[in-house]
Amino acid sequence: MFITFIITVFLFFMFIKLIPDNYVPPIFQGNDWYEINRIREGWDKPIIVQFFYWVRNIFVDGSFGFSIIYRRDVSSVYFGKIPASVKINIIPYFLSIPIAITLGIIAALKKNKIADHIISIMIMVFISVPYFVVAVLSQFVFYFQLGWAPSHVIATASEFAERGLAYGLSTYILPVIVLTITAIPGLARNVRAELTEQLTQDYMLLARSKGLTRRQAIFRHALKNALVPFLPGIFIGIIGVMSGGIITEQIFRVDGTGRLYLAAFNGRDYALLMLINTFGQFLFLLSAIVGDLSYTLFDPRIRVGSGKLS
Amino acid sequence: MAEKILEVKDLAISFKTQYGILHAIRGVSFDLYKGETLAIVGESGSGKSVTSRAIMGLLAGNSIYEGGSIMYRGRDLMQLNEELFHEIRGTKISMIFQDPMSSLNPIIPVGKQIAEALRYKLGMPEEMARKKAIELMESVGIGNADKRYKQYPFQFSGGMRQRIVISIALANNAEILICDEPTTALDVTIQGQILELINNLKEQRNLSVIFITHDLGVVANVADRIAVMYAGQIVEIGTAEEVFYNPKHPYTWALLSSMPNLATSKKLDAISGTPPNMIYPPKGDAFAPRNQYALELDFEEQPPMFKVSDTHYAATWLLHPDAPKVEPPLAVQRLKESRGRVKK
């Protein structure tokens, strides 16, 4: 897993270095800048060596490269934007999970009745329609048409200062709601499917014949079994809170990591892109590890192994 | 004279399916006496499982109550609402199932699953329930119960798991134990162990057992009385002796003939044909199309229960005083002859 990570990062690096316009020195900097970085990052050496220089720079200087756009080390640029992304992602994350699970449970328990149909339709709609369409349309409807939201973008730091905390927070309401609503259907659908499956299992029959009420049997057995597959995903999700959704940040003007990606892309800031991609890979690696760990934690079959047979 | 503990009268239950109404049980009557083992024998689809679910009140959502009653301690179980039924299930009447692997929840330790029955029905505190559960595990023959309390179902063999299921069923000292094909999924050698266990427990606790199976060999071992079911009805009922050595219904004959017999090298007599589609229940005797000894009347009118003795009844027109006398097939006669040689 770790090896995959290294190889992938190296592939990124190589590919970026191979892009033809990588070496044009910014006009305003003049040749000194070029020289300094040439030595530091080894631009005239073969790519593999450059890679090692880059790695070395990370561990020795804590430097990930120099951003053309922002004119400072990319790490300070990037990591400085993380709080903004977290701010907008964290509430939807914590809200959507219990709501999704509840809806999934309701839909599974009331299968084929009205409640289930309504929930299923909502799930179908929100899963299909692309997220940005939902976001943009909600901006259109709730701000421009109905005027319910105070603004179609979130407040900037200066606006917070000028117009107060209450106003600033109120601008977060629309994006947070949109994010929550679009995060719900995926999990809800899975919970519904899994719970439905578990409800038909034999052990439920035994639970009932043991004398448990329907309610007890559902909550103590079926539900527990149904939720186990999703716990790793939930844990992984917390990692994802750090990297904002590009689309969200673009539409709602959040000054976070997603927006930064676009800026790097449009400005062809390769050092920044390198960092963002690498960090993304790193998060992916982390998620995989967390996922594996949580599996062993939650599913006893995996934890205990094949065990002793008697 | 043993007391009647369960009285089933004219029970009829159907199911709503996408193809129509399936008449699963069409008028079943039998009694269960205290301390006895009643075996219900029949092919798949004969309605035996549905009967047991009805007694437990665990019929599927698309079930339709068509009539009849199940009297238990003066109350009709078919009229009981869920709340009251809840008091009976698990404490008075218990059930064990065919596949012990899927009967147990794979992610909960087995000890907890046993203790659950104690805690949620009797309200026992946790520590006491744990002790009692360990006792139960030992009483069904699971060694090292202390350590094994925390283990998971997949860490046990099939036979062991079935023992655990049995201990769950008996945790609350039920009076009636329904066993729905408990040994079908187990190896033959383990089957014997489980049957012995059930017999022992029955004696220790004075249980009344309803034993559902399609395997006549198993029946011979455990049953005091036998009820043979076909197409949602009981076609013959009597003591084990009577049914094995003096069967009167052609279906029972066919069943007995089709048992593999080590004594002869004659060809196996399979019962040809398949059970009828219960969405369109046949007029007359349901077994008639496959009945070697069918009478013309069998195709038109259902035979009532004819009395053979105080304890032995069979529903076949052959027992009508005016019906022709037929000899049961060879295999059945041979069984009768071997009677003397069999020890119970």
Next chain:
Amino acid sequence: MINNVDKNKLILIREDDERITDLPLETKEIGYYKDSWNRFKKNRASLAAFVIICVIFFFILVGPYMKKYDLPDRDSTAASRLGYLTPRIPGIENLGIFDGTKTITRGKQFLHHMYFSEFGEGIILEGMPEELIEDINHPDYENVSEITVKVDYYKYINYITSYMPERYFGIIRENEINGTYNDPLGEVRQTLTKEKFDEYMAKNYIIDILAIKESVNPNNPDEPYYQYEVRINQFLSSLNQLPEDTYFWFGTTSRGHDLFTEIWTGARISLLMAISVLIINTIVGLTLGAMAGYYGGVLDLLFDRMVEIVSSIPFLSVLTLLILRYGSALWVIVLAFTATGWIGAYYTGRMQFYRFKNREYVLAARTLGASDARIMFKHIFPNTLGLIVTGYALAIPAFVFAEASYAFLGIINYSNATSVGMLIQQGQAVMQVHSHLLIYPSLYIAILMIAFNLFGNGLRDAFNPSLRGVE
């Protein structure tokens, strides 16, 4: 009761040694495909979705040709004058929707002038206050500088591009204040040569003549060079029809393209790309998968490693890096999607091959003497077919989704093609004033995606043989 029976019936039916045979099966056997089709038909939502998809496909095929409108290609300046028109559909317009109207807020002097001018007749439909009609300087409206009215937008656009620009009065005031000499009619003043003038006159394009300038013709001093400064009816000259006869079903974009056409063109492109991507993915994936499954051993392990690496690379990275390197051409996008997309087909191919080797029913069929080909087609293929078809049905919307999302963000940015995502992005920028540019592309994508997902789900359930006989 027993004594009521007909004693005559109490006779044995069968002979002693007669053998009872099994009754022949009364139902017809249903093949796999027929069974799947039955199941699919029963799912009404999927059927409806299927119909919708067919309708959409029809429009994708035919849509771009439905409106003959090549002005943007011929003359993009003229086309951009026709930008931002609201939707209008013949017939439906009488119902009050899709009627090409718009509610606008403009200076009261400008609107007042328009109300009374001959060329501006019939433009303002509602909202003009009575008081102002009587007297432009009515005291009630002294402090009001702008009025909101509902106009026939097509005629309105024609008015401001042909007759009088919106800034007319503003320019005049500026001239007064600043002492400048800007031409208030500058935007609409067109200068024509005599030939052009005669031509346009004959075709009735000319509204009125503002000035005729005479200058000396160097070639022929006797014949002066005439230049005509005129106002031209733009609709007539560009489209050869009056505003009231012009219909843009979904309105026009900022550059004057017909939105209806643009949507279907973009849809067509994304669909073609989707199909290409799918085909390439399937070919590459199945081949590699089959090889891995067939040869097994070292090759399988090697491929496994490779797949692990490839699958851990996020798609966004691949896309952005490729675009940075090669630009935003169609083939680049296709390449990006196939670079990581073949993995799904790879697993399928590999899985199927393993099944081919080890499944019990294959062994059974072999034992009965089936040939390899027969096994493949009758046993393995139906399983695969189900997977493939469902895969396709769900892969196409996935592609459309992704492509639209990235086009919206601007990462994908075609220079000479459209994408619905780009349309939505443009719509978003102006959604406050020109909502139609946002709504129709969004509706298109929403409906397409919902229909495809419903359809894909229905297919998946239909082809699932374990659901056979289950309600």
